Amino acid sequence: MRALIAGAGPAGLYLAYLVQRRLPGWEVRVVEQNARDSTFGFGVVFSDRAFEFLRADDPETCDRVAPAMETWTDIAIVHRGERVVIDGIGFSAIGRLKFLQLLGAQLEAAGVSPIFQRSAVAENLNEFDLVVAADGANSEIRKTADFGTTVAPLGNRFAWFGTARRFNTLTQTFVQNEAGFFNAHHYRHSPSMSTFVFECDAATWRRAGFERMDEAATLAYCERVFADTLQGERLVSNKSVWRNFPKVRNARWSVGNRVLIGDAQRTAHFSIGSGTRLAMEDALALSKALAEFKDDVPAALAAFEAARRPVVEKLVAAADASADWYEQFPEHMKLAPREFAWSYIQRSGRIDPDRLRKIAPRFVDG
Numbered sequence: 001m002r003a004l005i006a007g008a009g010p011a012g013l014y015l016a017y018l019v020q021r022r023l024p025g026w027e028v029r030v031v032e033q034n035a036r037d038s039t040f041g042f043g044v045v046f047s048d049r050a051f052e053f054l055r056a057d058d059p060e061t062c063d064r065v066a067p068a069m070e071t072w073t074d075i076a077i078v079h080r081g082e083r084v085v086i087d088g089i090g091f092s093a094i095g096r097l098k099f100l101q102l103l104g105a106q107l108e109a110a111g112v113s114p115i116f117q118r119s120a121v122a123e124n125l126n127e128f129d130l131v132v133a134a135d136g137a138n139s140e141i142r143k144t145a146d147f148g149t150t151v152a153p154l155g156n157r158f159a160w161f162g163t164a165r166r167f168n169t170l171t172q173t174f175v176q177n178e179a180g181f182f183n184a185h186h187y188r189h190s191p192s193m194s195t196f197v198f199e200c201d202a203a204t205w206r207r208a209g210f211e212r213m214d215e216a217a218t219l220a221y222c223e224r225v226f227a228d229t230l231q232g233e234r235l236v237s238n239k240s241v242w243r244n245f246p247k248v249r250n251a252r253w254s255v256g257n258r259v260l261i262g263d264a265q266r267t268a269h270f271s272i273g274s275g276t277r278l279a280m281e282d283a284l285a286l287s288k289a290l291a292e293f294k295d296d297v298p299a300a301l302a303a304f305e306a307a308r309r310p311v312v313e314k315l316v317a318a319a320d321a322s323a324d325w326y327e328q329f330p331e332h333m334k335l336a337p338r339e340f341a342w343s344y345i346q347r348s349g350r351i352d353p354d355r356l357r358k359i360a361p362r363f364v365d366g
């Protein structure tokens with residue numbers, strides 16, 4: 001059996017490793033359009049304790065990645081200069097490049113070397129028994145069959161920066177200036193670097209004049225807006241262009257022997273820190289189904305979707321609710337800092353007040 005995996009992001013690298021391990025007779029070809037070690041963005045966070053979601057299924061990967069992560073147990077909301085700490089909500093983070101390198105090394109050790117700087121659309125898809133679109137939100141492979149795809153961009157704009165300033169914990173800082181309203185999601189993802197995602201609503205973006213600014217001017221503007229937060233450290237860019245987050249959905253996850261995983265299948269807004277985890281869980285679920293159904297690929301793909309879709313839809317609903325909150329954040333900023341933090345923590349509809357009291361007693365008592 002021959003499998004083509006399009007994309008060497010978290011979904012593609014991890015799936016290739018799992019298929020190689022679980023189905024050693026298969027030939028796995030991974031094709032990545034970019035050069036090795038060239039990726040966008042800075043860090044990614046995972047909710048909860050490090051990589052524990054993988055522990056039961058795959059302790060090797062968990063042990064390989066977890067030591068490279070930064071972890072903390074609280075989050076902080078800064079509004080009108082006041083810092084409100086919400087205790088008991090833990091996250092872990094890792095640089096995206098470091099993470100891909102760890103997954104890539106594990107895959108190479110299992111005997112598969114991805115082919116870099118080659119687009120998957122240059123492959124003859126009909127030669128493969130299985131074609132996996134793990135090529136991200138703008139998937140080209142997805143366009144080769146009718147998956148019932150919709151892509152809806154959110155209204156807010158964001159740019160993904162880094163900075164050498166270390167933040168103790170995942171912090172959401174909200175700032176207002178003469179042009180409008182700004183938010184930064186910032187957290188450390190390595191001993192020496194932090195991630196800094198800068199976001200604003202469309203009206204603020206226009207008033208600030210970002211349309212006419214090049215990358216250096218944009219960066220300087222963001223540094224001025226968050227001067228108190230950065231305390232003199234510079235922002236660093238890495239393909240940090242302005243983007244609107246796309247809500248990707250697909251009516252069907254597979255067509256014949258072609259299947260979507262990771263962001264190609266659906267996106268989950270970055271404010272709940274789950275896109276990478278979902279991508280890896282897709283890989284786990286798909287590799288299990290393939291191992292169970294062996295040569296009957298369409299049956300494996302149908303079983304994969306039947307088992308996984310309900311779980312994914314629940315999380316995506318939470319991500320959508322969180323994204324909706326961010327789309328309205330200038331309105332929420334009318335609240336006083338503590339009420340604002342309360343509104344923030346309730347935004348995905350997953351934490352009711354009783355549960356919050358158990359998780360974050362200091363915050364609730366405060």
Ligand SMILES: Cc1cc2nc3c(=O)[nH]c(=O)nc-3n(C[C@H](O)[C@H](O)[C@H](O)COP(=O)(O)OP(=O)(O)OC[C@H]3O[C@@H](n4cnc5c(N)ncnc54)[C@H](O)[C@@H]3O)c2cc1C
Binds near residue numbers: 045
């Ligand atoms: C600002 C921002 C912050 C985020 N923060 C977090 C976070 O904190 N935590 C979290 O879990 N998730 C976060 N995410 C989401 C996370 O990045 C994605 O969910 C995750 O990367 C999905 O993995 P993937 O492998 O499906 O896709 P990607 O990571 O997008 O990988 C797809 C790969 O396919 C390659 N590719 C594309 N087209 C082709 C082609 N035609 N041929 C060959 N290769 C191709 C790309 O170059 C890329 O390497 C964030 C996203 C954004 C935008």
